[in-house]
Amino acid sequence: MTTQRTSPSSTARRNETSRRAILTAAFELVQEVGYVKLSIEGIASRAGVGKQTIYRWWTSKGAVLFDAFLMLSEHPDGGGSALPDTGDLEADLKAVLRATVAELNDPRYDEPMRALNTEITHDPALAALYSERLDGPMRELKKQRLRNAQQAGQLAQDLDLDVAVDLLWGPLLNRWLQRSGALTPDYADNIVETALNGLRPRH
Amino acid sequence: MTTQRTSPSSTARRNETSRRAILTAAFELVQEVGYVKLSIEGIASRAGVGKQTIYRWWTSKGAVLFDAFLMLSEHPDGGGSALPDTGDLEADLKAVLRATVAELNDPRYDEPMRALNTEITHDPALAALYSERLDGPMRELKKQRLRNAQQAGQLAQDLDLDVAVDLLWGPLLNRWLQRSGALTPDYADNIVETALNGLRPRH
Numbered sequence A, B: 001m002t003t004q005r006t007s008p009s010s011t012a013r014r015n016e017t018s019r020r021a022i023l024t025a026a027f028e029l030v031q032e033v034g035y036v037k038l039s040i041e042g043i044a045s046r047a048g049v050g051k052q053t054i055y056r057w058w059t060s061k062g063a064v065l066f067d068a069f070l071m072l073s074e075h076p077d078g079g080g081s082a083l084p085d086t087g088d089l090e091a092d093l094k095a096v097l098r099a100t101v102a103e104l105n106d107p108r109y110d111e112p113m114r115a116l117n118t119e120i121t122h123d124p125a126l127a128a129l130y131s132e133r134l135d136g137p138m139r140e141l142k143k144q145r146l147r148n149a150q151q152a153g154q155l156a157q158d159l160d161l162d163v164a165v166d167l168l169w170g171p172l173l174n175r176w177l178q179r180s181g182a183l184t185p186d187y188a189d190n191i192v193e194t195a196l197n198g199l200r201p202r203h
Helices: A008-033 A040-047 A051-057 A061-073 A089-105 A107-122 A124-151 A161-178 A185-197 B008-033 B040-047 B051-057 B061-073 B089-105 B107-122 B124-151 B161-178 B185-197
Strands: none
Touching: A008 A040, A008 A051, A008 A061, A008 A107, A040 A051, A040 A061, A061 A107, A061 A124, A089 A107, A089 A124, A089 A161, A089 A185, A107 A124, A107 B107, A107 B161, A124 A161, A124 B161, A161 A185, A161 B107, A161 B124, A161 B161, A161 B185, A185 B161, B008 B040, B008 B051, B008 B061, B008 B107, B040 B051, B040 B061, B061 B107, B061 B124, B089 B107, B089 B124, B089 B161, B089 B185, B107 B124, B124 B161, B161 B185
């Protein structure tokens, strides 16, 4: 009887294949059954792996789902995408916020993103991880676009860019999470215009 | 043997006493054990009533908690409180947003409010009820204060007051829910100033 030796690189490849199958399964399954009914058993069954394989790498379904989001946010070139910069700040922000609206309204993302937000709401450790790995890098891209505009004199010189990001994206995320109104492209445009111009009259 | 007859009014009083005991128990218990571990059994035990009493009036722990919030939001005079109106819009808004920050940071409210938001995120029917019974009336009070300012020429005449409310309160709620930064009085002030003046320079 011969034993077949596995080279380290083929083990790594197999692990990576399993990992991707598990994350894809988690992301698809939560869309179908909702987060409350999502289970490690269900993910394992759909991914075609044993439960123990999942528990070797993750401690909870929330942790699996978080890594599924990380995988989806990976870019082929290894970095995030910069926001569009045509020189027309208002048009660029409208395009980006409309894309956010489209993503939040996409039924494939709606339930998984609500699930992730629920976990973050109740778990400060996961919130810190989310801030560091997902929200932080995205926020930096947003601030970079605003910084360019600020240097071009299009934004107030004493503007706090974190507050600016919150004013632009906070209302969208809050309306989506609280379901307090329709999330439409017009709403995105209106937020951009009102945030840029301010509530006070401009003379 | 005499049977003691109960008058309708004393039954109503007893029901109201039980109802308040149940709602108070639910609100206190969720602070102690968190929403995931909150149960109808636990609420019944703390309120000193049978489980069936709760199931007669509510279908789920989320519904009990929702009514607990409604009870807390009741005002003795039967109506909501108008926002302060000293004529100084910026100062009034800062006072109100600072109060919101204090409430969101209050450990007595933190867990129950996160729980309510989680339910709303995943339950469109509860979201509609929340919008109609709790958020809607509060939003109307906010819009009324802004409308007064608009009529006094302090806000842009073409301003969409719903968008204005979202710009002022959305960032706070989103920062609190996503734990994306410290929720401080300074942050509240900064949001008010930036929303009123806008991101663009004022000349």
